[in-house]
Amino acid sequence: MKFKNFNLDRWLENWLIEDMGSGDLTTDLIVPERAVAKAYIHSKDIGLLAGVDVAGRVFTLLNPNIQFTVYAQDGARLDKQTVIATVEGDARSILTGERLALNLLQHLSGIATQTAQFTALTVPYGTRLVDTRKTTPGLRLLEKYAVRVGGGFNHRLGLYDAVLIKDNHIKVAGGIKAALELVKKEISHMTKIEIEVEDLAGVEAALRGGADVIMLDNMDCDQMIEAVKLIGGRIPVEASGGITAKTVAAIAATGVDIISVGALTHSVRSLDISLDIDIIK
Numbered sequence: 001m002k003f004k005n006f007n008l009d010r011w012l013e014n015w016l017i018e019d020m021g022s023g024d025l026t027t028d029l030i031v032p033e034r035a036v037a038k039a040y041i042h043s044k045d046i047g048l049l050a051g052v053d054v055a056g057r058v059f060t061l062l063n064p065n066i067q068f069t070v071y072a073q074d075g076a077r078l079d080k081q082t083v084i085a086t087v088e089g090d091a092r093s094i095l096t097g098e099r100l101a102l103n104l105l106q107h108l109s110g111i112a113t114q115t116a117q118f119t120a121l122t123v124p125y126g127t128r129l130v131d132t133r134k135t136t137p138g139l140r141l142l143e144k145y146a147v148r149v150g151g152g153f154n155h156r157l158g159l160y161d162a163v164l165i166k167d168n169h170i171k172v173a174g175g176i177k178a179a180l181e182l183v184k185k186e187i188s189h190m191t192k193i194e195i196e197v198e199d200l201a202g203v204e205a206a207l208r209g210g211a212d213v214i215m216l217d218n219m220d221c222d223q224m225i226e227a228v229k230l231i232g233g234r235i236p237v238e239a240s241g242g243i244t245a246k247t248v249a250a251i252a253a254t255g256v257d258i259i260s261v262g263a264l265t266h267s268v269r270s271l272d273i274s275l276d277i278d279i280i281k
Contacts, residue, residue, distance in 0.1 A: 001073075001074050001148065002053050002074065003051070003053060003054055003074075003145045007141075008057060009057070011138070016058070016062070016097070020096060024092065024095065035090075035092065035280055036089060036090065036091060036280070037087075037089070037090075037095075037277050038087070038277070039275050039278060040086055040275070040276050041083070041084045041085045041086070041274070042081070042082060042084060042276070043079065043082040043271065043272070044080055044273065045080060045272040046079055047113035047271045048078065048113045048115075048116050049073070049074055049084060049149075050075070050105075050112035050145070050150070051104050051107075051146065052070055052073065052074055052085060054108070055105040056087075058104070059089075059094060059097045062096055063089060063090045063093035065090065067086075067087070067088040068086075068087055069085060069088070070084070071083050071085055074149050075112075078109070084105075084273065091280055094275075101275070102273055102274070102275060105273050106271050107143075107268070108142060108146040109146070110269050110270040111146035111147060111150065111264060112146045112150035114150070114269070115129070115131075115147045115149075115264050116151050117245060118245060118261060118264065119150060119152055121252070124249075124252075125249075127258065128257060128258045129151075129153065129258075129261065130152060130153045130154060130155045131143070131153075131155055131260070131265055132260050132262040132264075133158070134262035134265055134266040135265045136265070140157070141157070143265045144265075147264055150264075152264060155260055161191075162191060162192050162194065163183055163191060163194065164195075164196070165180070165183065165195040170195075170196075176195060176206055176209060177205055177208070177209050179195070179209075180193065180195065181209070193211055193212045194211065194212060194215055194238070196217045196240075197215065197216065198217050198219070203216075203230050204230065207231065207234070207235075211235065212236075213237075213238060214236075214238070215238040216237065216238065216240070218240075218241035221253075221254050224251065228254060228256060237255075237258070238257065239258070240260040243260075243263070244263065
C-alpha cells in the first residue's frame with residue numbers, strides 16, 4: 001500500500017518551511033557544502049511500518065538527486081534491527097530532512113501498529129474497526145491512511161462526506177425525530193445518515209425516523225446486545241465511546257457491525273525509528 005495524494009508535496013513543503021525557516025543553521029555551519037553521505041533508516045522497535053514513501057519524499061523534495069532506496073514497504077512487520085531504507089546523496093539535505101521524515105514515519109507507524117493490535121481483537125467477530133475525526137490538524141489523511149495500513153477502515157473523512165447527527169445536534173433540533181426530518185428534507189439520496197443514540201428508546205426513534213446507520217454511544221455491553229436485537233440486522237450498528245484494547249473484544253462480541261475508536265489516532269505511541277549516517281565524504 002502507498003499513500004497517494006496530490007497535496008502531499010504542498011504539505012511537506014509547508015512543514016519543511018516550518019522547520020527550516022531561513023535555513024538549517026547547524027548543518028550549514030558544520031557540514032561541507034559538497035559533502036555526500038549515506039544514511040540508514042532503521043527500526044529500534046517492534047511494530048508495523050507506515051509512511052515510508054512519505055518519508056522518502058521529504059528528502060527528494062529537498063534535493064531531487066538524493067537516492068532513497070526502500071527495503072521495507074508499508075505494512076511490513078518491523079523488529080528492532082529492521083533496515084527500512086537508505087538515503088544517499090547531498091549530506092546537508094539528508095540532515096535537514098531527517099527530523100521531518102522521522103517524525104512522520106514514527107507517528108504513522110505508531111498508528112498502524114496500534115490499529116493492527118485492535119484489529120486482531122475484532123477480526124474473530126467479523127466486526128469492522130474504524131477511525132474517527134479525532135485526528136491531528138493537517139495530518140488527517142495521512143493518519144487515516146496509516147489506519148488502513150494497520151488493517152482498519154476509515155469513518156467519514158470530514159464534515160462534508162456523510163451526515164452524523166450527534167447529541168448536540170439532537171438537542172438543537174428538539175429530538176431524534178425532528179433532527180432526522182430536517183436532514184431528510186435537504187440531503188442527497190447518495191448521502192448516508194448516521195445518528196448517535198444513548199438508549200433503547202433512541203434506537204427505536206432512529207429506526208422509525210429512517211436512519212441509515214445507528215451509533216450506540218457509551219452503552220454498556222448488555223445494552224448493546226439488546227440494541228442489536230432490536231435493530232435486527234436492518235441497518236448497520238456502530239459502537240463508539242471510550243473504547244480501549246481491554247474492552248474492544250467484548251464490544252465486538254455484542255454483535256455490532258462497526259466499532260469506532262478515536263484512540264487509533266488521538267493517543268498513539270510513536271514507533272522508535274532512527275536515521276544514522278554511515279558514510280560521509
